[in-house]
Amino acid sequence: MPQTFIQWLSLVGAVWLQSINGTNTNFPAYSSQLKTLLSISQLQLNNLVFASDAGKLFGWISGIAAVYMPLWLVLMFGATLGLIGYGLQYLFITNQISSLSYGYIFLLTVVAGNSICWINTVCYVVIIRNFPSNRQVAVGITTSYLGLSAKIYTGIVDALYIPTKRAQAYLLLNSILPLLVCVIAAPLLRDVKVGKCRRMRGGFIVMFVITIVTGTYAIIGSFNWASKILSPLKNMIGMIVCLLVPSVILFGEKIRDVLAKKLWLNGEPKVYNSKIEENMSVERVENGVREDEEDVSEIEDHEIGVMEEIGVKPSHVGSLDLLLSFLYLLHSVSLAVSCHLFSTTFSQGSKYMISGTGSIVALTAPMAGAFILLLNTTNVALYVSTAIIGICTGAITSLSVSTTTELFGSKNFSVNHNIVVANIPIGSFLYGYVAALIYNKGSNEHGQCIGMDCYRYTFIFWGSLCFFGTFLAFILYIRTRKFYSG
Structure with a gap:
């Protein structure tokens, strides 16, 4: 599989992961019910708000894990922490667990908050490694989708659940949705050895336009008057489509590779082997130098x-x-x-x-x-x-x-x-x-x-x-x- 295709594949996977990784933004949706079930004061509830962020104090553990463990395993471990942290709270809030003390809920909230760090770490490490000469743009695009999480979860809840079940719905989605997306995205987040790489300005312009359109749709869908035009179900479908749109860049890359191969074969019909198939699937070579490449050797091993x-x-x-x-x-x-x-x-x-x-x-x-x-x-x-x-x-x-x-x-x-x-x-x-x-x-x-x-x-x-x-x-x-x- 061509190097550039794997790079864009990893970017799309990171976009999907970031889109569902803002689970802690949903805390206000079920905090009131937790306060009632636990019979706690407003101060204790504020402590739970802090606990949802306190998991990041232990984010360095995921950083160390990313150095010594396969990235797919780090990703799945983070999703499992979220499943445990939010899942047990869901069972408690739906009365499927008889009783959980305030201390246990606090600990589960910390665990759930820490799960976000594991997923973020994998996304950032893969993007920085795969786009060393464009890391600021690549990170900017993927990180911007993190702000879309609250909109995505709210859209799903509005479309599929009745108002009286909203609190339970958010906790259920917080526990299951990141795990499902991690299973789908784990094979996409491949670490590619970047040596000579083609300039990717065109691809990033496309991604930038897609991001702006997605953001515009998210903001418009938040206005009250928009609900008269878009039903909750249509709004949810629209958000899903917006998240799938970045994958078009993969099809574009594939078509470009096919065309490049044809151009190469037409120019050199006798010379074709597996090495050429892998390495010459980018731009046509002129005078022994690829026309549309960028030398990133200086930053390939940017360890200092x-x-x-x-x-x-x-x-x-x-x-x-x-x-x-x-x-x-x-x-x-x-x-x-x-x-x-x-x-x-x-x-x-x-x-x-x-x-x-x-x-x-x-x-x-x-x-x-x-x-x-x-x-x-x-x-x-x-x-x-x-x-x-x-x-x-x-x-x-x-x-x-x-x-x-x-x-x-x-x-x-x-x-x-x-x-x-x-x-x-x-x-x-x-x-x-x-x-x-x-x-x-x-x-x-x-x-x-x-x-x-x-x-x-x-x-x-x-x-x-x-x-x-x-x-x-x-x-x-x-x-x-x-x-x-x-």
Whole structure:
């Protein structure tokens, strides 16, 4: 099978996996029922929210596993963790398990949250290995589909389940759907040895257009007026079609290979063997050099990064730069699922304008202004701020993957990246409790708080953190700019 076909095959598989890997976004759909069954307080429920992210604190285990275990096994292990974590909660919420204590539910929520790390790790490792010269674009496209997860799960539940069964439906889908998709995608995620590779700009343009169309459909389908045109069943079918569309690039690649073979055979009818069939299925050779190839030998074995180039060992987890990478991502909280899908626009463009670290500076600053803008009580300010925050956090999520590779190399990427994303549960814990404290301070005797006064100081606090995050990202950019400019 031609090398480029395997590369695109792995990209399609990663897109499908990312599309169903946002299971923790479904927690609000069944949290109220858990609160009732467990007879817990709002504070204890907030702890479960933290537990859904706390699994990422142990994401480094999946990173180590990806180094020593076959990637398909890492993928299936992650799906199994999700089956256990969400499956047992489903049995509890449907009264098929007589009783589970709050402590067990907390632990199951952590396990379920950790399953996401295993699937993400496999996706990122395969994409970075298979697209070394286009990793930022490839990662940006696949990561953007993660923002589609909530829409996919909601679409399925709306189409197939009655309102009274929604909580059970989300837990059932969270446990089964990732496992099914992992079984389908596991054979597609092949690691190909990349030496000389054809330029893939055309293929990425097609994927980019497909991503934009999918994001547009997801946003339109979320509007109330769209429900008058699209029934829940039609909306679900539309989302499934959107997820299948990326596979057309495989057919296009296959047709291109067939045409290339015919051109080659017409030019050299006597010379044809298995080696030619495998290696000459790309562009026609002119003057002994392939016309449409790209030499990636310099980055094929990209095991060291910017930090080692300037004298800092990438294995030093406690290094200043890894700490800065951790801190400037600590403040990032994804608030807009649909806008997240458009993050690939910025992460692709920034590759050609400024470095990854510089791009993060440019993306973090607008978020600070967006949180301050939320102090304005108009609907326009709400929509604009949410869009800015969603787009910027989505782009930063994409950029953090490729930037981690640039800074610390690809050899230990699976471990380094999972250390960096540990910011998510820590940020969820800290910021969630700060927001809760500010909310409670403004609550009435019934424990309710309504209006801007409940969130004003929260927005100011988050905006200030974004300014601080911009400062940290700028320091990181200053430390690495000489390498990029050189």
